[in-house]
Every structure is written in structure tokens, then in C-alpha cells.
Amino acid sequence: MEQKKIKTSCLINNYNYAEFLSEAIDSALNQTVKFDEIIIVDDASTDNSTEVIAKFTQVANVKSLLKEKNQGQLSSFNEGFLAASGDIIFFLDADDIYEPQYLETALNFYKRRSECDFIFSAYKKIGAIEETFQADAVDLDLGYSVIRTLYNGEWIGSITSTLSIRREIIRKFLPIPNIEDWRVRADDCLIWGASLVGAKKFYMSKPLVMYRIHPNNQYHNKKFVDIDNNYEYKRFWKRNSLFNYIMQKNNFSFPLLLAFTSLNELKTIPCPKLEDFISYLKIIFLFEHNLYWKLKGMLLLFSYFLRNFMTGKLNLM
Missing domain, CATH: 1.10.8 (Helicase, Ruva Protein; domain 3)
Structure with missing residues (x-):
């Protein structure tokens, strides 16, 4: 019996990354297996990002969403997802890059493991730092993580550009209304959200994503964290609000026994x-x-x- 074709969407979120954006879009376009659609969400950039995006909108499978107001990363995820039609959604930050075999490798992974809802992959750091980051040397089935996320707040995933999630999972928690809480670090919403709604998570050990290290990587820059000494405290309260919203949306209560x-x-x-x-x-x-x-x-x-x-x-x- 012929297997149903899996439709794929790539969501590229951008804010003032014009200098990197072309390379990110090119990396999504130049995959050995093509994305069915590439959606570029620009969060009201003030640089020449819109000019860069305009050069790609003539490509058949490329769409753009140009927001009039800067509202942050979660807002871009919300709007990108609502515009997407793929069975599996891939996320790419505008300063990162996919290796040409990334989509093909990930799709084969999903096809071999039909129970897989969520993949995060190993990656290579490029730019100011060059090294490979692997959580493990082999692919891993990480099972379900509702309870350990709900009670321990465990973060089972990786950076935005390594994430892909089945549509049926994402629709259980996106769109999320409290966008001001997640102007940055909105990958928390994807990672925690997927766990809470019952995604079966897998880790892919091939480092086919390139994560760019540069001065504007706010959460890679230790100076930024040093300035905001209350960051983790604030994140804890934002996490609680996020969990409450997702649980209410899905009529979910704390597990017994x-x-x-x-x-x-x-x-x-x-x-x-x-x-x-x-x-x-x-x-x-x-x-x-x-x-x-x-x-x-x-x-x-x-x-x-x-x-x-x-x-x-x-x-x-």
C-alpha cells in the first residue's frame, strides 16, 4: 500500500536579521527533498529585511507574512502556524542554516517511526564559536514526558532551528495568547507545550542544522543573563502561566496515583x-x-x- 505523502511547512521567523536572512531562506529552498511551503514571518523589522524577503516571494512555494507591529517570537510562531498547511512544521530562526539533507533525513525519521510527534536534532555551532553539539551519539526514543514536564518543568528539546513537530500536536497549544511573556525564548512554548499535550519525542543525532553564534544571540551571550539577574525567576512564573493555559485549553488535570x-x-x-x-x-x-x-x-x-x-x-x- 502506497504511503500517504507528508506535507511539510518551514516557518522562518525574522526580526532585523537581514544580513543572515538570505542564507537561511536559501538553505530551506536548497533541500534534497523540497519543502511544500516556506513561510517567512517578519516581525516588523526596521532594517532591510523586507527587501531581502521580496527577492524570494517570486518562488512558488515561498510565502511572506509582514507584520506591522513588533510583537516578538511567540507572535511570529502563532501567525506562521495559522498560515501553514503542513502535516509537519519545521522551525528555522533567520540567522541559522539547514544542511541540504536535513529535511530528507528528518522525513525518513518520521516515516520509519510513525509514532514520532516531535524531533529535535544535534547541531553545529558556526560563527564566533565552531563546534558540534550532540546530546547523544545515537538516535533516541525519549517517550512521553507529560508528568516530568508538569511536575519538574523539564525542558526536553533544543534550540528553535532543530525542532519539527506534527501539526496535530501543535494545534493543541498554538496559538498562545500571552505573547508579551515570550517576545524571546519562545522555543520554551514549543518544547513545554508539545510535552504537555502528549507528544512522543525523539532525538536525531545527525547534526544537520547550523546554529549561528554572533553578538545578538541574547541567550548565548552570558553578559545578557548577568544583566537580568531575575531572568530565571521571571521564566518560572511565565512557565506556570503557560502551563495553566495549555491545561485549560485541553481540559487536562493533574494526574493521580x-x-x-x-x-x-x-x-x-x-x-x-x-x-x-x-x-x-x-x-x-x-x-x-x-x-x-x-x-x-x-x-x-x-x-x-x-x-x-x-x-x-x-x-x-
């Missing part, structure tokens, strides 16, 4: 790491209020850990 729900979620990871066990142990210990179920849950978790260790399924890398 963490002794079982935590273990069941852990079992969706085929080769769990020690840190995965520690994460769920922490959740049961801190958030299961019934002493009996707290002890039972920790015992069940320890028993499962021993079974994985004895059978060689525990990932010790």
Missing part, C-alpha cells in the same frame, strides 16, 4: 537513562502525598530500575 502514572510514562522510554529514573523518583517523593503510595511508587520504580539494569536495557551513556 503518581506511583503508577510515573512508572507508566517511564516505560515509554525503550532504553531509559539513570537520570530518567532519578527524575521520576523525585516526582513520586515530592508530589505523591499519600505515604503508602509514595513508598509503593518508589519500590516499583526501584524494581523496574533493577530489571533494566540486569537485562542491559539501562542506558548508562
Whole structure:
């Protein structure tokens, strides 16, 4: 039986990155397997970004959304997604670049693993710093992460340009209305949002995305973080507001009986790491209020850990 064609959309978000934008768009256009559509969202740039974009709008699969008011990265994600029609949405910051084989490799990944909802990949840093960043040397099935995100706030993903997500997952949390909270660092919304609505996440070990390091990388620049000493505190409260919105939107409540729900979620990871066990142990210990179920849950978790260790399924890398 012939497999249904997967339609792909690439969302390029841009604000005052005219000097890099052409290279980003070219990298999306010059894929070995073509994107069905490329949508460039310009967040009311004040440089010559619109002139750069105009050079590409004659290409059949390129669309542009030129916003009249600067509202930040989350707003660009919202509007880009609403304009997109792809089954899988790929995100690209205007200062980053795809290697030519990126889309083909990612699509093959999705086709081989039909249960995959979300991929983040390894990447190469270019510009001021040149190195390869790999969370692991091999591809990984990371399972589901609703509980560990909800209770521990875990961030299971990577930079914006390494992310791709199935449309059926994104529509459960985008558009998000509180755009002022996420003028920057809106990849948090994609990563946390996908986990909370039940995305099965995978890591792709091939570094086919190039992440550009330059003076305007605000969250790569330590000086910026030093200036805003309250950043993580503010992010914590913004995260709570985001979680509440997504939970209400999806009529979702806090899971009960963490002794079982935590273990069941852990079992969706085929080769769990020690840190995965520690994460769920922490959740049961801190958030299961019934002493009996707290002890039972920790015992069940320890028993499962021993079974994985004895059978060689525990990932010790």
C-alpha cells in the first residue's frame, strides 16, 4: 500500500536579521527533498529585511507574512502556524542554516517511526564559536514526558532551528495568547507545550542544522543573563502561566496515583537513562502525598530500575 505523502511547512521567523536572512531562506529552498511551503514571518523589522524577503516571494512555494507591529517570537510562531498547511512544521530562526539533507533525513525519521510527534536534532555551532553539539551519539526514543514536564518543568528539546513537530500536536497549544511573556525564548512554548499535550519525542543525532553564534544571540551571550539577574525567576512564573493555559485549553488535570502514572510514562522510554529514573523518583517523593503510595511508587520504580539494569536495557551513556 502506497504511503500517504507528508506535507511539510518551514516557518522562518525574522526580526532585523537581514544580513543572515538570505542564507537561511536559501538553505530551506536548497533541500534534497523540497519543502511544500516556506513561510517567512517578519516581525516588523526596521532594517532591510523586507527587501531581502521580496527577492524570494517570486518562488512558488515561498510565502511572506509582514507584520506591522513588533510583537516578538511567540507572535511570529502563532501567525506562521495559522498560515501553514503542513502535516509537519519545521522551525528555522533567520540567522541559522539547514544542511541540504536535513529535511530528507528528518522525513525518513518520521516515516520509519510513525509514532514520532516531535524531533529535535544535534547541531553545529558556526560563527564566533565552531563546534558540534550532540546530546547523544545515537538516535533516541525519549517517550512521553507529560508528568516530568508538569511536575519538574523539564525542558526536553533544543534550540528553535532543530525542532519539527506534527501539526496535530501543535494545534493543541498554538496559538498562545500571552505573547508579551515570550517576545524571546519562545522555543520554551514549543518544547513545554508539545510535552504537555502528549507528544512522543525523539532525538536525531545527525547534526544537520547550523546554529549561528554572533553578538545578538541574547541567550548565548552570558553578559545578557548577568544583566537580568531575575531572568530565571521571571521564566518560572511565565512557565506556570503557560502551563495553566495549555491545561485549560485541553481540559487536562493533574494526574493521580503518581506511583503508577510515573512508572507508566517511564516505560515509554525503550532504553531509559539513570537520570530518567532519578527524575521520576523525585516526582513520586515530592508530589505523591499519600505515604503508602509514595513508598509503593518508589519500590516499583526501584524494581523496574533493577530489571533494566540486569537485562542491559539501562542506558548508562
